[in-house]
Amino acid sequence: MNNDIFFGQNSFRFYYYRFKDSDYYPLSIVVITILVCLFLIFRVVIPQLNNWFSIQAEISATSQRIDVLKGNINFMNNLDRGQLTSDLTTATEALPPQKDFGSVLNAIAASAVKSGVSLDDYSFQVGSISTSSATPTGQGQAKSVVPSAAKLNGGLSLVQISVNLTGTVDGVRNFLSEIQQKLPLGEVVGLELENKNAVVDIQFYQKDFPKIVFQDEQPLSALSDNNRSLLQRLSGWQADSAGIEQGLNEQSASSGAMPLF
Amino acid sequence: MSNGINLIATKNQSFLAPLLTKIHILRFIAVSLLFVVSVASVILFILIALSPLPALHNQEQTSLSTLAAYHADIAKVMILQERTTSINSVIGKRSDYTGILDALKSKIPANMDVVALQISKKTVSITLSSKSLSDINAYIAVLLSESGKGKAFTQMTLNNLSLDPSRGMYLLVLSLTIA
Numbered sequence: 016m017n018n019d020i021f022f023g024q025n026s027f028r029f030y031y032y033r034f035k036d037s038d039y040y041p042l043s044i045v046v047i048t049i050l051v052c053l054f055l056i057f058r059v060v061i062p063q064l065n066n067w068f069s070i071q072a073e074i075s076a077t078s079q080r081i082d083v084l085k086g087n088i089n090f091m092n093n094l095d096r097g098q099l100t101s102d103l104t105t106a107t108e109a110l111p112p113q114k115d116f117g118s119v120l121n122a123i124a125a126s127a128v129k130s131g132v133s134l135d136d137y138s139f140q141v142g143s144i145s146t147s148s149a150t151p152t153g154q155g156q157a158k159s160v161v162p163s164a165a166k167l168n169g170g171l172s173l174v175q176i177s178v179n180l181t182g183t184v185d186g187v188r189n190f191l192s193e194i195q196q197k198l199p200l201g202e203v204v205g206l207e208l209e210n211k212n213a214v215v216d217i218q219f220y221q222k223d224f225p226k227i228v229f230q231d232e233q234p235l236s237a238l239s240d241n242n243r244s245l246l247q248r249l250s251g252w253q254a255d256s257a258g259i260e261q262g263l264n265e266q267s268a269s270s271g272a273m274p275l276f
Numbered sequence: 277m278s279n280g281i282n283l284i285a286t287k288n289q290s291f292l293a294p295l296l297t298k299i300h301i302l303r304f305i306a307v308s309l310l311f312v313v314s315v316a317s318v319i320l321f322i323l324i325a326l327s328p329l330p331a332l333h334n335q336e337q338t339s340l341s342t343l344a345a346y347h348a349d350i351a352k353v354m355i356l357q358e359r360t361t362s363i364n365s366v367i368g369k370r371s372d373y374t375g376i377l378d379a380l381k382s383k384i385p386a387n388m389d390v391v392a393l394q395i396s397k398k399t400v401s402i403t404l405s406s407k408s409l410s411d412i413n414a415y416i417a418v419l420l421s422e423s424g425k426g427k428a429f430t431q432m433t434l435n436n437l438s439l440d441p442s443r444g445m446y447l448l449v450l451s452l453t454i455a
Contacts, residue, residue, distance in 0.1 A: 041299060045302045048307075048310060050303060052313050060313060060320065063316075064320060067323055070327050077329065077333065080336055081339055084336065087346075088339060088343055099352055099353065099356065106355075106356055110366070137285065169362065170362075171356065171362065178373055184377070184390050188377045189372055192374045195370065200366050202366070202371065206373060209391070209392040210391070210392075220366050225354065229347070229354060231343055235350065235353060244359040
């Protein structure tokens with residue numbers, strides 16, 4: 016009688032038992048166990064160990080990012096928004112993002128008033144406002160303010176103006192001192208003085224707002240002491256300019272004359 | 277005759293008999309490997325399963341969403357920092373014309389007048405008038421002492437010294453190189 020459930024069943028059983036009773040059986044079991052263990056070590060345990068190390072590295076990096084984020088949140092929570100807005104206004108007045116001829120002329124007029132020199136009548140053409148160049152054309156009694164614009168390194172651009180002044184050497188010296196303490200920031204780059212007439216070349220700086228690319232993981236830092244004191248200084252100059260500008264306006268209103276700007 | 281205790285001769289003696297010790301060692305190695313693999317697997321599974329990484333990721337997402345509310349203010353902070361850096365740079369490289377004027381004017385003797393003055397980026401040209409040559413000499417001496425290495429002016433040149441007979445004045449034209 017054939018008891019095979021499937022073809023060759025008895026043959027497999029036969030070979031199995033023959034193998035089990037053979038001398039190779041204990042040796043093969045040991046060898047197979049070692050091979051399987053080695054396979055598991057190299058294909059499972061070591062990759063999992065690497066995975067664990069990666070997870071540890073990720074945990075460390077994530078913890079650092081969270082620390083930075085918490086620091087940023089804390090910084091923003093403690094930030095005085097009124098002060099920030101005020102500082103930004105001051106900084107933007109000092110270094111405007113676009114040509115601001117009104118402020119430039121205010122600075123010149125305020126410096127002239129404070130230093131006791133007189134500005135001649137003047138008129139000027141600014142050229143195309145949308146481009147960085149301006150057409151310098153003096154007109155009227157004297158070439159008093161002649162602006163021209165140029166681009167500098169570091170994204171800075173400037174408007175250069177020649178101003179005709181009448182005053183003493185001391186007055187001109189005071190004007191130079193005053194104009195450097197007005198907003199927007201100006202720099203005297205040339206001076207010609209003859210008798211009581213002076214021509215002062217001043218360049219006023221401007222800089223476009225940068226494209227802000229903020230990474231959340233980038234730590235925010237408060238302004239340095241140096242920058243804080245700079246802003247305080249600029250704020251003083253700003254107040255000074257505003258006071259003189261107000262005085263000029265009041266004077267113009269009381270005298271019934273056309274306001275200067 | 278048999279040498280062993282068994283009287284029946286062992287004709288089919290296993291060929292592994294001499295290697296028995298080595299097989300024991302192999303068996304020990306196999307068991308050890310099994311133990312190491314099983315223990316390492318369990319430990320790694322527990323470590324990975326109990327990792328705080330998902331919780332940290334959640335915390336990070338929460339922080340990011342909190343910080344997103346401040347983006348407008350953060351932009352202001354960054355602009356302010358950029359502006360102050362640029363302003364510092366501009367102020368740092370401005371020429372001190374007031375200082376130059378002070379340096380020139382403070383040394384002028386009482387009887388001398390400034391007729392003309394021209395200051396450009398690196399040079400100063402000054403024209404003075406005086407009735408006295410000794411005043412002119414004194415002023416030149418003072419300026420010479422202010423010129424040189426590490427001083428206000430690096431070089432001084434006497435361009436012209438003339439007499440204006442109509443006014444009875446000497447005219448001195450000097451040019452100086454700013455340090």
